[in-house]
Amino acid sequence: MNFSIETNLLAVAGITLLAVISPGPDFAVILRNALRSGRGPGLATALGIACGVVVHVTYTLLGLGWLVARYAWLLTAIRYAGAAYLVWLGCSALLSRREASGRPQAPAADARADLRQAFGNGFLCNILNPKTVLFFIALFTQVVAPGTPLAAQVGIGAYIVMAHLAWFAFVVLVLTNPAALRVFNNWRRAVERGVGGCLVALGVTLAIDN
Ligand SMILES: NC(=[NH2+])NCCC[C@H](N)C(=O)O
Numbered sequence: 001m002n003f004s005i006e007t008n009l010l011a012v013a014g015i016t017l018l019a020v021i022s023p024g025p026d027f028a029v030i031l032r033n034a035l036r037s038g039r040g041p042g043l044a045t046a047l048g049i050a051c052g053v054v055v056h057v058t059y060t061l062l063g064l065g066w067l068v069a070r071y072a073w074l075l076t077a078i079r080y081a082g083a084a085y086l087v088w089l090g091c092s093a094l095l096s097r098r099e100a101s102g103r104p105q106a107p108a109a110d111a112r113a114d115l116r117q118a119f120g121n122g123f124l125c126n127i128l129n130p131k132t133v134l135f136f137i138a139l140f141t142q143v144v145a146p147g148t149p150l151a152a153q154v155g156i157g158a159y160i161v162m163a164h165l166a167w168f169a170f171v172v173l174v175l176t177n178p179a180a181l182r183v184f185n186n187w188r189r190a191v192e193r194g195v196g197g198c199l200v201a202l203g204v205t206l207a208i209d210n
Pocket residue numbers: 019020021022023024025026027028131132135
């Protein structure tokens with residue numbers, strides 16, 4: 001088959017958008033952090049996710065995807081670590097006692113710690129998702145390589161990073177606008193429990209799903 005580079009780029013653009021937008025662990029952790037801690041930590045979570053994607057893009061561009069095929073235990077290890085992390089995030093949302101989203105009067109040091117923690121949540125959640133690992137390997141072996149010029153491959157990587165950042169930042173901005181927060185504040189406990197339950201369910205599914 002002889003796909004033109006334009007066809008390939010369109011395919012990559014479309015496949016990426018679908019993968020980014022379809023709800024999964026990253027989406028759940030964005031919900032958890034934006035609703036719990038507000039806009040700043042929500043955006044820090046989105047940035048963490050995007051940095052996780054930078055890592056996926058980097059090892060894929062370096063041609064290290066074959067490691068996962070060669071050492072199957074690598075993917076298994078990522079899967080169990082990711083599952084445990086999601087269950088932990090979910091349980092902490094289920095058991096959370098925090099008040100008022102965004103905690104406007106939080107001391108500066110607390111606020112910085114919140115941002116760092118939120119960034120780490122997004123980063124780890126993304127990096128430990130075996131489906132994202134497989135997404136990159138499949139995309140770069142089936143659609144991008146081997147004839148695609150390196151500059152185009154780097155451009156595709158940058159596009160995938162930006163697509164994650166833009167989508168998840170957009171979700172955070174929507175969730176933390178005043179109207180949405182008013183609704184959320186009336187249902188705070190239920191929503192936090194619901195999101196926590198989803199995270200635990202995603203973790204358990206990841207652990208038992210082959
Ligand atoms: N290309 C990917 N698989 N990206 C990460 C997954 C994004 C997915 N929509 C989620 O919310 O978890």
